[in-house]
Amino acid sequence: MAKKQKKLIVGNWKMNPVSITEAKSLAVGVKRSMKNVKKTNVVLCPPFVYLSLLSSIPTNTLFLGAQNAHAEEFGSFTGEVSFNSLSQFKVSFVIIGHSERRKMGETDEIVNQKVRSVVTDGMAAIICVGESTRDHNGDYLGFIKNQILSALKDVPKKLLNHVVVAYEPIWAIGAKEAMTPRDLHEMSIYIKKVLKDYAGTLADDIRILYGGSVDRVNADSLVRDGNVSGLLIGRQSLKAKDFVEIIKLIDSI
Numbered sequence: 001m002a003k004k005q006k007k008l009i010v011g012n013w014k015m016n017p018v019s020i021t022e023a024k025s026l027a028v029g030v031k032r033s034m035k036n037v038k039k040t041n042v043v044l045c046p047p048f049v050y051l052s053l054l055s056s057i058p059t060n061t062l063f064l065g066a067q068n069a070h071a072e073e074f075g076s077f078t079g080e081v082s083f084n085s086l087s088q089f090k091v092s093f094v095i096i097g098h099s100e101r102r103k104m105g106e107t108d109e110i111v112n113q114k115v116r117s118v119v120t121d122g123m124a125a126i127i128c129v130g131e132s133t134r135d136h137n138g139d140y141l142g143f144i145k146n147q148i149l150s151a152l153k154d155v156p157k158k159l160l161n162h163v164v165v166a167y168e169p170i171w172a173i174g175a176k177e178a179m180t181p182r183d184l185h186e187m188s189i190y191i192k193k194v195l196k197d198y199a200g201t202l203a204d205d206i207r208i209l210y211g212g213s214v215d216r217v218n219a220d221s222l223v224r225d226g227n228v229s230g231l232l233i234g235r236q237s238l239k240a241k242d243f244v245e246i247i248k249l250i251d252s253i
């Protein structure tokens with residue numbers, strides 16, 4: 001049986017908020033409410049420009065994450081930020097291959113390069129996978145399998161404990177409704193099987209999260225009935241009160 005792991009909740013702020021003051025008060029608001037949270041780790045992923053400002057935020061349950069980074073250590077890559085630079089700002093997680101980035105041209109190959117750089121740099125990679133539509137033949141299952149296996153290609157197996165897979169069906173991101181916990185349960189079984197076939201018992205260390213229109217009404221059931229280890233949350237991570245309410249719900253599972 002897999003060891004009991006802490007739940008993981010990731011707040012993906014995307015390109016929000018627009019002011020330093022709001023960024024600070026959001027992070028501080030979450031931190032303040034984390035005192036009684038015991039079984040859940042939380043990661044805040046602000047835009048790059050706020051990371052240095054928030055370097056006093058991390059604790060042993062609250063972490064800072066980045067939304068992206070470049071796979072190379074340094075060099076002529078205008079507008080990019082390297083993983084090495086991020087690690088100086090107490091960043092311990094990096095979201096890789098979010099569908100919004102894949103839409104801007106990030107390929108499976110680029111995702112794989114980034115995953116390898118992140119884990120060898122000692123940070124954890126949150127690899128996003130997800131189909132844009134579902135077809136009756138179930139071809140989306142093969143698509144997800146391929147996204148996972150290509151992201152993990154040549155990642156040293158002993159570093160798989162630095163990997164988190166976030167299943168985010170694109171049709172459920174920024175939508176009105178999340179996927180149903182029942183459908184999520186099927187997907188989480190499938191993803192666990194893909195990982196198990198690939199890495200055997202080492203796959204037990206890889207947490208699977210769900211993302212896409214999570215809110216305080218559906219959060220509990222998605223985790224409990226969907227059989228995932230946590231959530232990746234966009235819009236609902238932008239108000240400390242709502243986000244904290246979700247964290248507490250999950251912590252009480």
Ligand code: PGA
Nearest residue numbers: 173174212213233234235
């Ligand atoms: P959402 O975003 O929670 O606003 O749907 C999730 C995501 O894109 O990671």
